[in-house]
Amino acid sequence: MIAGPIEELVRLLARLPGLGPRSARRAALALLRRPDTLLVPLVAALEACARKVRRCSICGNLDTADPCAICADPRRDPDTILVVEQVEDLWAMERAGTFRGRYHVLGGTLSALDAVGPEELGVERLLRRAAERPGIEVILALSATVAGQTTAHYLAERLAPSGARITRLGYGLPVGGELNYLDEGTLAAALEGRQPVG
């Protein structure tokens, strides 16, 4: 008995992470109750994102410009690259506010099951960046999960010939935790206590 367009809206909202069928219904009604202050602005924001947001061809960040604002910022140290799994992780690190280098966003972790290999993670792109600037530091800021650490180990091996100084985030990172869920203080501490690998 839910009208077709509302049902379709509920179905799509329910596909967003963190929303189930019940919260999708509540969200749809919240939108329908506030057409001018919520629904129409949301349409505009979604369209602006679809039109303007692209992936940075250097680091894989999402931004309205390519290269992204971080890669294009001359004040950001080009000799330090922090490797993260997802854009969420980059955002979390930026909120922590202490990192002044640049990023490489993998977009995931190596996974035979999901057919995610080095190509999907832009590993060659990362290796080229490391080769172009000898003596660079590459900080492997991956989640302390099996997938994250397997990927970190693989990256450390691939990066070794470039002579890059390879580090990983230090103490503060809880074992089994995901970077994206950490508080800013812990992230800052982990960055400060980073350790050489191998």
Next chain:
Amino acid sequence: MIAGPIEELVRLLARLPGLGPRSARRAALALLRRPDTLLVPLVAALEACARKVRRCSICGNLDTADPCAICADPRRDPDTILVVEQVEDLWAMERAGTFRGRYHVLGGTLSALDAVGPEELGVERLLRRAAERPGIEVILALSATVAGQTTAHYLAERLAPSGARITRLGYGLPVGGELNYLDEGTLAAALEGRQPVG
């Protein structure tokens, strides 16, 4: 360091019920990762809702037609009106599938604090419907909260002169519910409303 359009998207998503800043960020990235299968369809669904969905001038339900599909359905008993607070409640009742009458959606409860009076709840509209069909049953299916019950009490008083038969939903043990997890008020109501067995 989040790009402007993404930040705006996150801000609007965070205003939806059930989404906080963190889940809004995750939802925004989920949308950006699936432009063709999620973002663009969501824009279309939102626009279709904005364009087509209206409030039923009889019952207050949301539908693409006015009167809504329920009010326009001759198989739905016009002599039983179930009064609910919100469209969510109407949807929940329709999912239960046993009610064959019609609805009145208040859109809220009486609240001096939020300046919600009888006009906002369409009380005159409900009274007219009751007056037009003498001997009608009005089921007050409002929440078992102070606000819900205050509103139900007010509606019962206003409806009394129409001669309508006024009922409320039965209180008691939720089906599938465990006694151990119920609050004292529900237990007392369930005891009070006990039924003969066999």
